[in-house]
Amino acid sequence: MDTAVTDRLLSTTRAVRRRLDLGRPVEREVILDCLRLAVQAPTGGNKQAWRWLVVDDPEVRAAVAGVYARRTLAIIDRRYPHIQDAQTRRVYDGARYLATVLAQVPVLIVPCVEGRPDAPGAAHPSAFYGSIFPAVWSLQLALRSRRMGSVLTTPFVEEDERLYTEALRLPDTMTPIALLPVAYTIGDEFKPADRPPVETITRWNRWTD
16 A cells, blocks of 8 residues: 555545536546445444435535525624634635535535434434444545545534425435535645644543643
């Protein structure tokens, strides 16, 4: 295994919003290739309850984007005046941009879990949700390796879930977890993010001596 290639993939898979190529189609077979890799991720209890809804129909994308933009833009407008640092402001600017163009993004992927977290006998929340996110990250890595970008958004708050469910015609037995806009990227010059040195956030054996 080429560690340098793996390290570059892991360190440069960014949340892509502004640099999604809205004019270039994304082939269904490429998405399926990435999902084949995603489902190799580990799952809690080996249940493999993830399901994937891929949206490439313009009408359905527009319906989803309308619900997404309404809430997302309201949150951004409420929080933006209180942002102090430039990096966070850039993130919010990118989020605002994404909300305004979401209907134009070629593919939207909705990872779902079969079942409901509040159903009798449901797995503990850590297992219910923890079994889907490793697969989501694997999907994002696979997309990145094919010169595509994505960003993990979690818009399915309770008051809007019904609207998404209606737009996507999801059965009551399915729990939508996230929404990933997917497109080829404009350029490929992604860099590692600015993060604190791990030595400053890592402890060994016990939290205190």
